[in-house]
Amino acid sequence: MTITQEIVAILYRISEMLEIKGIQWEPIAYSKAARNIESLSENLADIYKRGGIKALMEIPGIGKGIAGNIEEYIKTGKIKKYDELKKSIPVDIESLNTVEGLGPKKIMLLYKKLKIRNLADLQKAAQQGKLRKLPGIREKTEENILKAIEFSKKSSERKLLGYALPLAREIQALLRKQPYIHRVEIAGSTARRKETIGDIDILITTSSPQKAMDFFTSLPEIKRVIAKGATKSTVVYEDMQVDCRVLHPEEFGSALQYFIGSKDHNVAVRRIAISKGYKLSEYGLFKGTKRIAGKTEDEIYQKLGMQWPPPELRENHGEVEAALKHSLPKLVELKDIQGDLHMHTTYSDAKNTVEEMASACKALGYSYCAITDHVSPMGIAYGLTMEKLKKQRKEIDAVNKKLSDFTVLHGAEVDIKLNGELFAKEKMLKEFDIVLASIHQGMQRTKEEQTKRMLKAMDNKYLNIICHPTGRKINKRPGYELDFEKVFNAAKENNVFLETNSQHIRLDLSDVNARAAKDSGILISVNTDAHAVDQLDSMEYGISTVRRAWCTKKDILNALPLNELLRRIKR
């Protein structure tokens, strides 16, 4: 964990502990501060080094108090307030909080009465029937807690977008098939295409709410029904919690707006509503008691004098102000993509042939693709040797002759060695139409070492694109740190492009980093890194990521037509 991540985690812990103590508002301030720090592209240590406590206080949601906490942590590795809170409530709140139905009040009650400190204590007490003796808890709650412990053990992690989105679409399709269900929309963080999803929100309109709730709560993949009401039900579907809400058509737009979120976006929008003398809720935009908008999101934003912001932008990272000024960017779309510049074939570690990959790309509507097999130390077995390279070139030439209105570029994904050199001699590099490079080992180096390594790699005159620049794998490893300012400067100087890798476990550059890259004037290449034909459609996830990074068509390398692309890349 980086210092920034450590501080974010502590701020969340402080927020939780304050809440358990029954303190009002302060917990909200702490969690808000933590959230805002998470979405920064610069790390806290650097910000502090640059401008001390004053610079910290420029971060939204951070004032004197929290800036002081951060300074204390950077200087001493400790925060006194945090240590004191921990001492007064020695409870593993983080894990207890993952249990559905357990909130601050019950956690405090459990600790005070039964000295319950963690999941194991809780499970034991519940199994012994001790919980039901507490005020406000009887058998049913005890049962639910036991079930929830099981679920929380299995699904402590947020799920990848690449898992949640298809699941949400599957449920959406099932609901849409029912004649009495009219509209079905996916809301929540899935609609905003966040890289990880906690639970899925589905909104419907129906002529028969009862039937709709019955149908939803009895879908075949459902493992458990957590709640079932007249207008709202919650279930566990496969490994995810799914909420379904029934709405009136007149309030569908306001409900969609409300449930797409994010929370921070909604707070900002509601504030604008209030300033204009309105009140905005999930039931509509009201002037007094009169609903003046609610059917569509568009009419709500319009009445507020705002442009409709695409869900991917709704994080309160400047989109509210831009929407008021009618200066939102026209975000890049999947259909703008002209080609995919990163994919593998049977020449290295993938399933399909050059022709199969190229034909599939053409079928997706692209006008070009680049075949980029590995050139790596492991490549003695899998990668391209000089001999294989010549063979592959011939094969690509043949495919190019065969496919009309489509161009296959001969590329490679070359490993970056520990010293920053590329794992291929000039003799080989100059044979390719396009050269990608990436770090596949030696991830444990320091920020300084990795930055130096990256800069050295970008010095290579044949290099065009750095793939998955931080090497992170979501929920698996954080990726190495880089001095992005230096990396971006070097990229610009050397005419190197950075990738947003579309594999849903990577999404690297991330939304935050891609936005910083874009702001530095660097074009981003959104690629699938497909190792089989059926992975080529993961382009959608990369596009979502760069849309979250405010990218327009102009910011994306592979939205360029082939002739312009070839002009832009150095050869």
Next chain:
DNA sequence: GCCGTTTTCGGCCCGACTGTTTTCAGTCG
């Protein structure tokens, strides 16, 4: 604890659902 186009005090979302009650507290989103 943070914030300010009601600015140095007084807001900071609130309604649905559950399980416990006997009119409501706690949790969730």
